[in-house]
Amino acid sequence: MSLRTFIRRTILGAALAGGTVIAASAGAQIPGVPGVPIPGATPTIPGIPPGMPGGPPTSPIPGLPPGAIPTAIPTTLPAPGGTPAIPNIPGLPGPKLFSPTGFLLMPVMKDEAKKIYQKEIDSLSAANKTVVEKIPLLFEDNKEEVNAFAGCDDTGKTFVVVTAAMYQMLDLMAQTRATDEIFGTAYYDEYIKELAKQQEGKAKILPLPPGMLDPTKSLDQRKLKRQRQLFDEAIAYVLGHELAHHYKGHLGSVCSGGAGGTIKPGDIIRLAKKVVPAVNQANEIQSDIEGTNNLLTAGQNETEYKWSEAGALLVIDFFKKLRDLGGPGAPLFTFMMTHPAPEVRAPIVKNTADWWRLTHPGAVTGNGNPTKAPLPSVPGMPTGIPGVPGVPGVPPAAPPK
Numbered sequence: 001m002s003l004r005t006f007i008r009r010t011i012l013g014a015a016l017a018g019g020t021v022i023a024a025s026a027g028a029q030i031p032g033v034p035g036v037p038i039p040g041a042t043p044t045i046p047g048i049p050p051g052m053p054g055g056p057p058t059s060p061i062p063g064l065p066p067g068a069i070p071t072a073i074p075t076t077l078p079a080p081g082g083t084p085a086i087p088n089i090p091g092l093p094g095p096k097l098f099s100p101t102g103f104l105l106m107p108v109m110k111d112e113a114k115k116i117y118q119k120e121i122d123s124l125s126a127a128n129k130t131v132v133e134k135i136p137l138l139f140e141d142n143k144e145e146v147n148a149f150a151g152c153d154d155t156g157k158t159f160v161v162v163t164a165a166m167y168q169m170l171d172l173m174a175q176t177r178a179t180d181e182i183f184g185t186a187y188y189d190e191y192i193k194e195l196a197k198q199q200e201g202k203a204k205i206l207p208l209p210p211g212m213l214d215p216t217k218s219l220d221q222r223k224l225k226r227q228r229q230l231f232d233e234a235i236a237y238v239l240g241h242e243l244a245h246h247y248k249g250h251l252g253s254v255c256s257g258g259a260g261g262t263i264k265p266g267d268i269i270r271l272a273k274k275v276v277p278a279v280n281q282a283n284e285i286q287s288d289i290e291g292t293n294n295l296l297t298a299g300q301n302e303t304e305y306k307w308s309e310a311g312a313l314l315v316i317d318f319f320k321k322l323r324d325l326g327g328p329g330a331p332l333f334t335f336m337m338t339h340p341a342p343e344v345r346a347p348i349v350k351n352t353a354d355w356w357r358l359t360h361p362g363a364v365t366g367n368g369n370p371t372k373a374p375l376p377s378v379p380g381m382p383t384g385i386p387g388v389p390g391v392p393g394v395p396p397a398a399p400p401k
Helices: 003-027 106-122 126-132 164-183 187-199 221-247 268-274 281-299 310-329 342-358
Strands: 137-140 148-152 158-163
Touching: 106 126, 106 137, 106 164, 106 221, 106 281, 126 221, 148 221, 148 268, 158 164, 158 221, 164 187, 164 221, 164 310, 187 310, 221 281, 221 310, 281 310, 281 342, 310 342
Parallel strands: 137 158
Antiparallel strands: 148 158
């Protein structure tokens, strides 16, 4: 053996030995980090020809270039991903709508509310649309104040705002009711009882008790789809009600600065109370009527499921039961100070929806059948409540003495 050959083989052997040590050391590192070798993976040393120790494997299939078929064990893991996506639900946009425990994600609820808000504005008459088309829908990241209201800032500029707590509450209503509808359970009433028991005068929401919902039910596709429908109907009712306050002029001179109001963090309670003197029971009832008509009309443009009044009645029922079960210690949310009692609101929403269907032949709400004929004209349709035109199906109020 010549001296030159001996030196060349010595250098090559040292390189191979060093590569083995490096590979063994790398293989001992923690797997799962992008770019870090996995224990057991076959290491390669740059520059070593295919088929030689330390080099890439040769292709087992003649005619294919080396490396065309990957090794059985990858040398690196992909970067870790986020929360596993819930499978798509037909008719619902985007795959990542729900948390791994079946809650609607906050960004999803906010985005959906904005879309519904615009749909309801677009379905208004030209005159009413002109009044509200530039009024922004704001979000207040307050997880304790359950509220949504039409208001204005200190300059009088108008807005509609919904808090994070209200979005969460609507989702809690929707997912417990949806679970009950699909599986015949009673989670909805159980949650209200638990909430009423723990509130004791507090005006904030509480999460579902751990283990209350069966995980096998929480991610059931039927439950998720129904949950989304109820949430959409509920937020559509809330937003339609608040829009009506603006285009009906209920806030009067309190909010006369035009559209484009803003809200500062932590200022929501003060601004909510600012408009309380301008809102009375009659205005609230009229907004319920207008909001119900608005959500049903806008819902006709939906494809697979036409909005019904079910979400509105769910909201009213929830706060009624929370009040009744809580007794003297029931929480008093800010919006409950001005709104009529649920016993008044529920029949008005229901009668308004029934009247809307009868006066819109061919319309469909929920999964129901199209209405076949309009209700015959009734001369002198009673208002039922003085100063509130168009309350259907309610006996006229007694004339003043």
